[in-house]
Amino acid sequence: MFLARCYITLKPTVNDPQGLTIRGALHNLGFQTVTSVRAGKYIEVRLQENDEARAREQVTEMCRKLLANTVIENFRFELERAAE
Numbered sequence: 001m002f003l004a005r006c007y008i009t010l011k012p013t014v015n016d017p018q019g020l021t022i023r024g025a026l027h028n029l030g031f032q033t034v035t036s037v038r039a040g041k042y043i044e045v046r047l048q049e050n051d052e053a054r055a056r057e058q059v060t061e062m063c064r065k066l067l068a069n070t071v072i073e074n075f076r077f078e079l080e081r082a083a084e
Helices: 017-028 052-067
Strands: 002-010 040-047 073-081
Touching (some): 052 073
Antiparallel strands (some): 002 040, 002 073
């Protein structure tokens, strides 16, 4: 069994209105040193798979087909063996 921790973020050239809103809220709370914020998604996926290479292939495919919009988002993930 594996646990994949997937991080999905907007590509640097894509506008991030949510990040701008968060930055504004942080400024309103007194955090004036914040210069920028980029928002993203964090997703955990557990796979009932014994082969690490196969698990990596599957998670990559999941990210490309569903979890990330690869036109505007980048993704990366960490994979580790998980307790059953």
